[in-house]
Amino acid sequence: METKKVIERIKAAKKESKKRNFNQKIDLVINLKDIDLKKTDNQVDFFAQLHFDTGKKVSVCALSGPELLEEAKKNCDLAITQEDFKKFAGDKKKAKKLADTYDYFIAQANIMPAVAQSFGKVFGPRNKMPNPKAGCVVPPKASLAPLVNSLQKLIRVSIKKDPVFHIRVGSEDMKEEEVADNIKVIINQLIHHLPSEANNIKNAFLKMTMGKPVELKV
Numbered sequence: 001m002e003t004k005k006v007i008e009r010i011k012a013a014k015k016e017s018k019k020r021n022f023n024q025k026i027d028l029v030i031n032l033k034d035i036d037l038k039k040t041d042n043q044v045d046f047f048a049q050l051h052f053d054t055g056k057k058v059s060v061c062a063l064s065g066p067e068l069l070e071e072a073k074k075n076c077d078l079a080i081t082q083e084d085f086k087k088f089a090g091d092k093k094k095a096k097k098l099a100d101t102y103d104y105f106i107a108q109a110n111i112m113p114a115v116a117q118s119f120g121k122v123f124g125p126r127n128k129m130p131n132p133k134a135g136c137v138v139p140p141k142a143s144l145a146p147l148v149n150s151l152q153k154l155i156r157v158s159i160k161k162d163p164v165f166h167i168r169v170g171s172e173d174m175k176e177e178e179v180a181d182n183i184k185v186i187i188n189q190l191i192h193h194l195p196s197e198a199n200n201i202k203n204a205f206l207k208m209t210m211g212k213p214v215e216l217k218v
Contacts, residue, residue, distance in 0.1 A: 203215060
């Protein structure tokens with residue numbers, strides 16, 4: 001995909017949306033074809049590291065033992081100590097609210113069994129368990145600032161049930177070159193995770209929050 005052509009489609013998507021009094025997001029929608037997602041081998045689930053954020057602050061919660069607590073308080077939006085896990089383990093409503101509030105959860109590696117026991121039933125189905133592939137399971141004395149910064153530009157691409165992928169790739173106040181770069185990184189990595197690569201992509205669209213979809217040639 002040529003950056004110039006992607007930028008042209010971003011401009012077209014902006015034209016399809018009237019100017020609003022808020023900063024609209026830009027979404028990428030990809031429809032797949034000729035892929036049987038009932039087969040586990042065909043399912044897609046990976047993390048794409050972008051070069052730019054998507055115009056939305058990613059919220060991070062740390063599930064921490066005493067060794068990581070000060071670092072977690074300094075760098076994360078919320079730090080929950082192991083002693084407080086029981087407050088969530090016995091209250092599903094509270095655990096669900098926590099899962100829905102934060103984008104990523106970091107956990108201290110040596111207390112992962114306690115994390116799984118206290119949060120697994122709620123976090124698991126929501127894809128919110130601390131994921132080693134995203135770097136979110138860390139040593140007790142880890143430095144969290146680089147990780148939290150990295151998570152601001154990390155996208156999870158997960159296609160397991162429906163052959164549709166819908167994700168935020170930017171906002172209207174971002175440079176169009178940055179949004180285009182995000183789009184290219186996601187699509188290029190997705191292609192390499194599909195069994196028939198680009199042949200599994202039926203079509204793709206860009207859409208502003210209040211605008212009409214604009215087709216993007218892949």
